[in-house]
Amino acid sequence: MxxxxxxxxxxxxxxxxxxxxxxxxxxxxxxxxxxxxxxxxxxxxxxxxxxxxxxxxxxxxxxxxxxxxxxxxxxxxxxxxxxxxxxxxxxxxxREADMERFILAVTSSVSSKYYRPEEITPAMRNRRIRIIGGPLHGYEGSLVTVRGTTVKRLLVELPMLLAAAVEVEPDSYNSCKRKNSAINFLRHTSFLYLCLHEDRMRFGIGKPENFVFVCLCAHLSLSLLLYIMTWRNGV
Known part of the structure; x- marks a missing residue:
């Protein structure tokens, strides 16, 4: 072990x-x-x-x-x-790095607001920022704004488990350019597509061999798009 x-x-x-x-x-x-x-x-x-x-x-x-x-x-x-x-x-x-970063974020914030995975909406991930200075220096995440208040929050996530919106100062971050929006869109679409086929298979509508084929196609599509975007950005 x-x-x-x-x-x-x-x-x-x-x-x-x-x-x-x-x-x-x-x-x-x-x-x-x-x-x-x-x-x-x-x-x-x-x-x-x-x-x-x-x-x-x-x-x-x-x-x-x-x-x-x-x-x-x-x-x-x-x-x-x-x-x-x-x-x-x-x-x-x-992952060790994800957990330590999450703990650091919520313990260094005056107040944290937690969300379950199903409570996260696409609008909450609309603007990407990078933190400058402080314990979270260099961290990139989504900026969450609450209507009617001036409080700015950074969304820190443990995928499929939990998310926390921690307070950040207005002058402590920069906006990030969304270079890989196409990749993120395809990832999200592929995930929803796989969930749909998994439900179809669970209820006996789809066949297991078809689900395996769908998974293979989604993986190959993501890999190809990632290669193309990397080549275009010169990374």
Whole structure:
């Protein structure tokens, strides 16, 4: 078994009123964990205040190895791996660089607004910017603006899992030129096309061999377009 620590995506099934959450159990054993937190208004003994609670109760990231984490996955311990869809019991992981960048972004921001993947709209990715200076220097992402406010936010994503819009100063970024808009459009179109054929196959409308052929064509089309765009840009 690979002993290299990775960021594993876990599912915390413990009750909200449990004495110890999965986060506390793992960190108590020296495992580095992360879960996005938001502030929730509470009332205690007639006084109003705020409490930090997980944005998604069952979402937890743990940086460790399978040898360390597997004992926590025993039945009854209320903790599970999240598995890759379509894979054979393969735990879901996040790239080291992507996870560290996400943690850095949300911890260095005064306030972060989180989004589930289905809440991200094309309009939120309409303008690309590059951060200048600060802990996120050089990072490129989408600028999210909220109507009626002057707050500017940078969209930082963990693909298919979570996104966070973190505050940025108006003079701390530059606009990026959209050189590869054609590639992004074809990627998005191909993804929707594959999802459509997957649904057709699941409901017995399409044949598995046709789905394999569609996947092959989409991959070849993306590869060809990427080669052409790279050649035109002289990269």
């Amino acid at each position: 690979d002993e290299t620590p990775q960021w594993y995506v876990l599912r915390d099934l413990s009750r909200p009123n449990a004495k110890l959450s999965a986060f506390e159990k793992l960190t108590g054993r020296g495992v580095r964990c992360f879960t996005p937190m938001v502030k929730k208004p509470i009332e205690r003994r007639g006084k109003h205040g705020w409490k930090d609670v997980p944005y998604m109760r069952d979402l937890l990231f743990a940086h460790s190895t399978r040898d360390v984490l597997d004992p926590f996955m025993r039945p009854g311990l209320k903790l599970q791996y999240r598995y890759i869809y379509g894979g054979f019991m393969e735990p879901m992981t996040v």
